Amino acid sequence: MVTNKKAYTRFSASDRMEHFVLIISFTMLGVTGLPQRYGEFELAKQLIDLLGGIESVRVMHRFFAVMLMAVSIYHGGAVSYKLFVRRVRLSMIPSLTDLRHAWQYFLYNLGLRKEHPKMPRFNFGEKAEYLAVVWGTILMVITGFMLWNPVVTARYISGEVIPAARAAHSAEAFLAIAAIVIWHMYNVHIKRFNRAIFTGKISHEAMEEEHALELEDIEQGRVYQPPPVEVMLKRQQVFTVYAAMMTAILAGGLVYFVSLEDTAIETVPRQSFEQINDIDVTKGNATLGEIVWLEQNCHSCHGETGEGVYPVLPLAQTTSDPQAFAIAIRRGPADMPGYPVNQISDEEIAHLYVWLQSLD
Numbered sequence: 001m002v003t004n005k006k007a008y009t010r011f012s013a014s015d016r017m018e019h020f021v022l023i024i025s026f027t028m029l030g031v032t033g034l035p036q037r038y039g040e041f042e043l044a045k046q047l048i049d050l051l052g053g054i055e056s057v058r059v060m061h062r063f064f065a066v067m068l069m070a071v072s073i074y075h076g077g078a079v080s081y082k083l084f085v086r087r088v089r090l091s092m093i094p095s096l097t098d099l100r101h102a103w104q105y106f107l108y109n110l111g112l113r114k115e116h117p118k119m120p121r122f123n124f125g126e127k128a129e130y131l132a133v134v135w136g137t138i139l140m141v142i143t144g145f146m147l148w149n150p151v152v153t154a155r156y157i158s159g160e161v162i163p164a165a166r167a168a169h170s171a172e173a174f175l176a177i178a179a180i181v182i183w184h185m186y187n188v189h190i191k192r193f194n195r196a197i198f199t200g201k202i203s204h205e206a207m208e209e210e211h212a213l214e215l216e217d218i219e220q221g222r223v224y225q226p227p228p229v230e231v232m233l234k235r236q237q238v239f240t241v242y243a244a245m246m247t248a249i250l251a252g253g254l255v256y257f258v259s260l261e262d263t264a265i266e267t268v269p270r271q272s273f274e275q276i277n278d279i280d281v282t283k284g285n286a287t288l289g290e291i292v293w294l295e296q297n298c299h300s301c302h303g304e305t306g307e308g309v310y311p312v313l314p315l316a317q318t319t320s321d322p323q324a325f326a327i328a329i330r331r332g333p334a335d336m337p338g339y340p341v342n343q344i345s346d347e348e349i350a351h352l353y354v355w356l357q358s359l360d
């Protein structure tokens with residue numbers, strides 16, 4: 001067989017740019033999202049530390065979510081341009097033919113057919129993957145909105161949807177990452193290393209193998225003919241107005257999404273993955289407790305002798321049990337910072353507790 005060196009253009013610069021932004025945002029959403037989902041695992045804790053702690057991971061997750069939403073808006077514009085200005089057929093829309101191709105391919109894989117079906121510009125697998133990205137993104141944006149703006153969501157729908165949104169957000173993330181790592185990587189990079197999304201070009205062999213119907217169309221001259229320049233210009237003018245309006249509306253929506261409330265970042269108590277050990281108060285020493293209190297600056301909020309500085313409640317003669325006391329110090333409720341073991345040891349917590357109890 002003579003190999004044909006001819007290459008065909010498959011993706012425009014705009015398509016490739018979209019895909020590139022998608023790679024970055026998707027990957028980083030996974031990197032900053034998975035350790036939040038699997039926070040109890042050592043690896044997740046290490047990754048969170050590496051990324052500067054849980055607060056920074058959560059802010060990064062939001063940053064890349066905005067990037068994904070922005071590229072999705074751009075994608076909507078690019079598709080609209082193809083539809084309204086160039087008036088090309090939307091080659092990503094699934095049809096019954098795709099179902100037939102999938103079935104024929106299945107038989108071929110089982111050895112029940114000699115040849116696999118000839119497929120169009122986007123074959124059934126690619127269409128399915130595209131739809132998964134579209135629907136997955138819509139789901140993530142809706143559930144992400146609820147998690148980002150829980151107070152508003154609870155006001156208009158019901159507080160119960162927030163844990164449900166979290167479960168769906170997390171499950172869809174897992175599904176999407178598994179699909180990319182297993183399905184996409186295999187089909188696009190392992191079965192045949194397809195660089196088309198980076199170079200824009202596809203080889204003749206790959207066209208024969210994966211898009212034989214499109215190749216036939218090209219070879220027989222059945223290709224897209226752009227309309228006369230005047231027509232094109234006219235359509236572009238209309239489109240510019242439409243695109244400017246849509247961009248304004250959607251960008252406004254994005255700003256609304258991001259700035260509606262800061263609850264999720266500001267007031268959820270800091271989760272500390274520090275293990276909280278049992279506190280042995282019998283080893284506590286009141287004198288040392290007072291020193292720790294002053295050294296660690298507890299007095300700046302709770303007062304010199306734990307009397308409380310408004311609006312912080314007094315701690316002297318605390319009625320909480322030593323364990324709850326330790327949890328409060330490790331986690332840090334409300335505006336109080338959490339203190340990890342390397343900053344305040346378990347013994348020092350015992351000293352603090354005994355000192356506060358000894359006060360009158």
Ligand code: HEC
Pocket residue numbers: 293296297298299300301302311312313314315318320324325326328329333334335336337339344352
């Ligand atoms: C930045 C101010 C601030 C600092 C510094 C601070 N705290 Fe707090 N602490 C608070 C706030 C706010 C609360 C929430 C409850 C309240 O309003 O009293 C709190 C709550 C607590 C509680 C739980 C009280 C309870 O019964 O619910 C404990 C225990 C505590 N702090 C101990 C400490 C110790 C020990 C230190 C020093 C290592 C410290 N705090 C440093 C602001 C602070």
